[in-house]
Amino acid sequence: MNHYTGLIRVLPKYGREASQVSTLDELVKLAIDAEKTMEGHMSEPKLKLPYEFQPEIKEKLIEAAALQDMSATQLLIRIIERKYQEVMG
Template identity: 60%
Template structure:
């Protein structure tokens, strides 16, 4: 797992002939692409981010991080509903273990479920 643009991503790292090669599963690549589209909007790339290829999104992410001198971060979203206290505790615990905010974990879970539903239809 590596942190790219403020997002933890599972990947395989290989070194070949002194070159680092990062390989993502299709699911993780789709998740990173969706994340970059969402986060780049926060940094002034509103409509542009939605039309970019994965490679161009990565390039924009690198450009933004160079300009801000650190990692990008996802906008904080106040969820429009309440959780039962025990569910909220589980969510916070699970997100802490994964090094994510509770909102990031929820988004990741929703994206994963969305992909599985879409793939089954």
């Protein structure tokens, strides 16, 4: 997931409407403003996938995600987005 997409998904959780923002710079300014008004730091929403993987596939996904310091869900989303861009782009 690129930073632009990530911020668009996260900012509404913190009370900032990001759908009409057109540049990464504007999104970053919104994110900074949101973070200044809260305790702690913003984080990407966690998603629970609605299906199960075979245990060996799940283990590989978790291991690969840990090596990249992200959740398995985030890694799966990144893989899907890259494949989507490859097919559509």
